[in-house]
Amino acid sequence: MTASRKAVFGVLFACVIWGVAPMYYRYLSRVPAAEMLAHRTLWSAVTFGLLMLAQGKIALLGRAFTGKELPRIVLTAVLISFNWGVFIWAIQNGHAVEAGLGYYIFPLVAVVLGVLTLGETMSRLQGAAIALTAAATGLLTWGLGVAPWIALSLAASFAAYSRTKKGMVTDATASVTLEVLLLVPFALAYLVYLHLGQGLGSFGREIEASWMLPLTGIITAGPLILFSAGAQTIRLSTLGLAQYLNPTLQVACAALIMGDRFTLWHGMALGLIWAALALYSAESWRQDRQAASALSKAGTSCATLK
Numbered sequence: 170m171t172a173s174r175k176a177v178f179g180v181l182f183a184c185v186i187w188g189v190a191p192m193y194y195r196y197l198s199r200v201p202a203a204e205m206l207a208h209r210t211l212w213s214a215v216t217f218g219l220l221m222l223a224q225g226k227i228a229l230l231g232r233a234f235t236g237k238e239l240p241r242i243v244l245t246a247v248l249i250s251f252n253w254g255v256f257i258w259a260i261q262n263g264h265a266v267e268a269g270l271g272y273y274i275f276p277l278v279a280v281v282l283g284v285l286t287l288g289e290t291m292s293r294l295q296g297a298a299i300a301l302t303a304a305a306t307g308l309l310t311w312g313l314g315v316a317p318w319i320a321l322s323l324a325a326s327f328a329a330y331s332r333t334k335k336g337m338v339t340d341a342t343a344s345v346t347l348e349v350l351l352l353v354p355f356a357l358a359y360l361v362y363l364h365l366g367q368g369l370g371s372f373g374r375e376i377e378a379s380w381m382l383p384l385t386g387i388i389t390a391g392p393l394i395l396f397s398a399g400a401q402t403i404r405l406s407t408l409g410l411a412q413y414l415n416p417t418l419q420v421a422c423a424a425l426i427m428g429d430r431f432t433l434w435h436g437m438a439l440g441l442i443w444a445a446l447a448l449y450s451a452e453s454w455r456q457d458r459q460a461a462s463a464l465s466k467a468g469t470s471c472a473t474l475k
Contacts, residue, residue, distance in 0.1 A: 180399035180411045183392035188418025190388050191268070193381075194260040195427050200371045200378055202258040204363060205385070207356035208372065209253055212386030214353045217346035220390065229343040230350070238339050246348040248330040252323060259319045265423030266431055270309075271323030272416040273442045277302045277449060278328040286332060294452040298445040305441035312434030345393070413446060 197205065221227050233242065259268040277299055283289040291299070310316045337344060364370035371378040420439070424431040 176399040177411075179395040181414065183395040183399070184411055184414040185418065186388065186392040187415040189422060191260045191265045191419055191422055192426065193384070193388060194257055195265070197378065197381060198261040200382070202254065202261055203359065204371060205257050205261075205382075206250070206254045207359045207363075208382045209257070209385040209389060210250065210349055210352045210356040211360070212383045213389040214346070214349040214386075215383075216386035216390040217342070217349060220394065221342060221346050224342070226340065226343060229340045230347055233339045233343045233347045236339060238337055238344075241333055241337060242339070242344055242347050243351060245330055245333050245344070246351045248326050248333065249348060250352055252326040252330065255319060255322050255326070259323075263427075263429050264319050265427055265429045266420055266435055267317055267319040268323060269416040269419035269423060270317060270435075270439065270442065271320035272327070272419065273413070273439075273446065274302055274306075274320055274324040275327050276412070277445060278324045279331055280449070282328050282332050287335075292452055292456075294448050298449040298452070301441050301445035301448070305438040305445070308441065309434055309438040312432070312437070317438075 194205065200208075221230060233239070256268055259265065280289075280291065280295055281299060284291050306317060306321070334344070339347075360370060360372070364373070372382050373379055420431075423429040
């Protein structure tokens with residue numbers, strides 16, 4: 170198996186883990202969302218810390234903590250914690266379909282954010298994709314009688330997280346590790362309060378929860394490691410398309426396995442979002458080919474001049 174094919178399988182496996190992870194959080198729904206978030210933060214920090222140690226990158230954490238980008242890392246820590254918290258609460262309370270829709274909408278929200286904050290241009294097809302997404306949101310709001318706040322919150326927070334990370338020079342693994350390490354004191358304080366102050370903590374009091382809660386670190390860090398490694402090798406267009414496997418599996422698990430409500434309005438909104446993503450993906454593929462062609466022509470011209 171070639172390195173490129175291994176990278177593709179690694180990315181696909183990461184997306185599959187992310188896609189079926191809602192079943193894990195639903196199974197442990199007896200653990201309150203806030204407690205689950207605290208454990209996810211704590212065990213993710215442990216997993217990332219061990220990874221940094223194995224890679225010999227621990228020194229990079231110190232540089233990141235004292236570097237100029239620390240304020241941005243603090244902001245990304247807040248954003249990812251908010252995203253995780255909303256996601257866990259949504260899964261545990263029967264809103265997994267809306268959570269899946271949020272990760273479908275995310276790439277298109279990211280495009281809008283790029284236009285508004287970075288001055289990036291938007292092609293007509295991308296504009297059409299955004300319009301279809303807005304129509305899907307409006308349709309869902311009208312049909313259900315309430316705005317899909319869960320989907321919008323997840324899409325907006327992850328888009329803001331991605332925007333804040335853009336252009337950072339801090340090592341990627343170090344920045345992610347520092348994000349969760351910055352949140353660990355709050356997570357530990359809450360868990361101590363829960364266990365000692367309220368006597369309600371699940372860890373150490375229930376056998377199944379005690380061995381399953383640490384798995385949140387692997388579920389969080391494992392796919393991210395595979396995805397990041399694959400991203401260094403495979404084409405950006407392939408990477409983008411692979412990401413849609415995650416929300417597709419989330420919605421499928423929610424509707425077919427976990428029994429969450431999936432109405433005609435959800436189906437119609439999903440159809441519009443899929444159409445928007447098709448336009449977005451086609452335009453991304455065209456732009457990639459155009460950029461590659463321009464680069465190839467530039468290389469040929471330089472070779473001719475020499």
